[in-house]
Amino acid sequence: GRTMGALSATGQPKYWEGFEPLVPGVVFIPPNDSEALKSVFSEYSNKVCALILEPIQGEGGVYPLTKNFILLAKELCEKHKALLIFDEVQTGIGRTGKLFAYEHFGIEPDLLCSSKALANGLPLSALLGKKEVMAHLTPGSHASTFGGNPIACAVALEVLNIISEDGFLEEVSLKGKVLKEKLNELAKEHKDLIKEVRGVGLLLAIEFNIPAEKIFKGLLEERVLATMPKPNIIRLIPPLIINYREIDYFVEALNRVFKRI
Numbered sequence: 711g712r713t714m715g716a717l718s719a720t721g722q723p724k725y726w727e728g729f730e731p732l733v734p735g736v737v738f739i740p741p742n743d744s745e746a747l748k749s750v751f752s753e754y755s756n757k758v759c760a761l762i763l764e765p766i767q768g769e770g771g772v773y774p775l776t777k778n779f780i781l782l783a784k785e786l787c788e789k790h791k792a793l794l795i796f797d798e799v800q801t802g803i804g805r806t807g808k809l810f811a812y813e814h815f816g817i818e819p820d821l822l823c824s825s826k827a828l829a830n831g832l833p834l835s836a837l838l839g840k841k842e843v844m845a846h847l848t849p850g851s852h853a854s855t856f857g858g859n860p861i862a863c864a865v866a867l868e869v870l871n872i873i874s875e876d877g878f879l880e881e882v883s884l885k886g887k888v889l890k891e892k893l894n895e896l897a898k899e900h901k902d903l904i905k906e907v908r909g910v911g912l913l914l915a916i917e918f919n920i921p922a923e924k925i926f927k928g929l930l931e932e933r934v935l936a937t938m939p940k941p942n943i944i945r946l947i948p949p950l951i952i953n954y955r956e957i958d959y960f961v962e963a964l965n966r967v968f969k970r971i
């Protein structure tokens with residue numbers, strides 16, 4: 711995500727610092743804003759080469775795109791002969807209870823970016839695409855000196871074998887549902903603190919009515935590591951093999967942190 715092309719398509723100016731000027735011609739729109747999406751295609755028409763979407767915004771604060779917005783994006787891309795590209799670096803490889811999050815919407819993107827969990831922590835990324843799109847890349851043209859590391863590829867194959875086992879992804883969905891339900895119950899008890907719980911599968915976020923730094927540090931004291939994509943948001947991306955005892959421990963730890971604030 712820190713190469714010039716990827717940075718140019720990243721809608722957070724803080725990451726641009728020190729790397730500008732970036733690649734021109736990139737237009738950003740608010741998530742789930744159908745009118746803004748239509749307006750861009752109307753203004754640029756067939757000059758739009760691609761639309762890049764993150765089905766659930768990870769760094770943006772875990773904001774899922776709606777099915778209606780995704781279907782509109784697919785329709786407009788087909789109409790204007792633009793590529794529909796899904797960034798599934800965070801949402802892919804079982805994180806949402808599906809192999810890839812696009813499966814929740816009943817459509818297929820033209821290109822898909824995968825990484826992070828793909829090799830379970832080892833450095834590996836992949837660009838997947840429809841045959842007719844990938845045919846434009848000659849062998850070796852989309853490569854790098856250290857790309858396709860054999861050890862990382864071996865690990866990725868084993869990751870795919872494991873998450874393809876019967877019931878694995880269904881269990882991810884169930885655990886995500888249980889965790890979300892428990893967090894919503896906690897939110898009812900702490901309406902002054904919790905504004906919203908959202909997400910899909912085991913990619914969740916808690917948005918607070920207060921800055922989340924004290925809560926984040928409190929969780930560290932409870933031996934729980936979360937992330938803060940925004941000052942008032944804590945993102946939860948536990949291992950897909952988390953068990954129900956660990957889910958209970960997290961919810962109880964979070965409640966203890968609340969009581970100390």
